Amino acid sequence: MHADWMRRATSVCVALLVLAAVALPGAAHAKDTPETPELTLAVGGLPGLYYLPVLAAQQLGYFKEEGLDVTLEDFAGGSKALEAVVGGSAEVGAGAFEHTLFMQEKGQHYRAFVLMGRAPQIVVAVLKSKADQLKTLADFKGAKVGVSAPGSSTDLVLTVALRKAGVQRNEISAIGVGSGATVMAAVSGGRIDALSNVDPMMTKLTRSGAIKVLIDTRTVKGTQDVFGGTMPAATLYASDEFIQKNPKTTQALANAIVHANRWLQTASDADLLKMVPPAYLLNDSALYVEAFHNVRDAYSPDGLMPADGPATSLRALASFDSRLDAKKIDLNATYTNDFAQKAAAQFK
Structure with missing residues (x-):
């Protein structure tokens, strides 16, 4: 009788475990929970179409879908947003790729991990x-x-x-x-x-x-x-330390941006106007739509850094800032395509 009771108890336990697995599908994906779900993203001019993928990811709920609670902190320009990231008031920056080159010259290591724009706009x-x-x-x-x-x-x-x-x-x-x-x-x-x-x-x-x-x-x-080549533009970037400590958070951010970039490839004018806050439309929705069509070609379809992009950016920055010694810059340390590749595979 004792053995029979044990068999029944075991069966009940197995059944309960199966029910729990069915009722809690998210449990199987617990490993993907971001290490830093609440974070601040510094943006160098959110009303500009340059940063539309960030706005779309927030407005369409793509950050939330990835388990993130993102606060967007807006600045007058990319250099001001970079200051916020370096100063620690924001964990991640949205800004031009060349910021990572500029920071490496100063001995500080920041890395772009998803490309939003393949042209500066x-x-x-x-x-x-x-x-x-x-x-x-x-x-x-x-x-x-x-x-x-x-x-x-x-x-x-x-x-x-x-x-x-x-x-x-x-x-x-x-x-x-x-x-x-x-x-x-x-x-x-x-x-x-x-x-x-x-x-x-x-x-x-x-x-x-x-x-x-x-x-x-x-x-x-x-x-x-x-x-004279492909010039990478807006990216999400963070310090190497943040990326190494928060790979799941970084992946979640890349997923949200690639999702937004894919949406922008096919969004209708009506979809766009529904997504963008009225304050950004300059009291002229037709104008905003026209501007969007002027820059649509600039958005990256997959979030990947193009092969010739970093070198083109380095040439440009070296001509912009004479203090920059291009020979001392390790381009491979300024970006990674690992996160964007995984994100692009999810949103085919």
């Missing part, structure tokens, strides 16, 4: 009121040029383009004007002669006739014309 233009004097970039000596923030990617693209035209960075005045409504104030207030900035603001200014476009890196082709 930055436009260099002259105000219509100055178009007679500033016909080409070669005429920019002495000009006041608005950038999102000095040292940011808007400044980098401007500097590279100017160098090609024979003008050095110290021959112009770069003025931080942000990337949202503050740009309009700088243009209308006559604070600047020209502008290097992102959409939707640049499409708005073009449509209103306020500016004349000289350089356009909103497409892959336009980017290759300026940089």
Whole structure:
């Protein structure tokens, strides 16, 4: 009788274990729980279409799907967001890939782990009121040029383009004007002669006739014309220490961004307008949609760093900052495709 009771008890235990496994499917995936589910992501200008994958991942719930509670902290430009990450007020940064090169030069190791943009999406233009004097970039000596923030990617693209035209960075005045409504104030207030900035603001200014476009890196082709190769743009990056300690968190972030990038490849205009907060539409939804179509080619379809991208970025940064010794930079230490490859496999 004792043996019979033991057999029945064992059967009941097995049945309960099976029921528990069925009732708690998430238990099988507990290993994927992010080590740091609550984190702050510093963004260098959230209203700009440059960072639309981050906005989409938040608005569409993709971060939450990955078990993350992400606080987006917005800054006037990528260099300011980088300061927040380095200072410790944000765990992860959303910004241009070249920040990882810049930090390695300073002996600090940060790594991009998912690519959002394969083109900078930055436009260099002259105000219509100055178009007679500033016909080409070669005429920019002495000009006041608005950038999102000095040292940011808007400044980098401007500097590279100017160098090609024979003008050095110290021959112009770069003025931080942000990337949202503050740009309009700088243009209308006559604070600047020209502008290097992102959409939707640049499409708005073009449509209103306020500016004349000289350089356009909103497409892959336009980017290759300026940089001579694929120029990686917006990424998510973090310190090597964070990535090593938080591989599941890093993977979850990469998953959310690749999911958002895939959504952007096929999203309808109506889907886009439903997702974007009204405050970012500049009171003109048709304009926002037009700007989105101007930059859609720039979003990475898979989150992977292109083979020639890091070297192109290093060439650009070396011409931007004479203190950078390109020979001392280990490009393989500035990015990884491991997380993006796993994410891309999930969202085919």
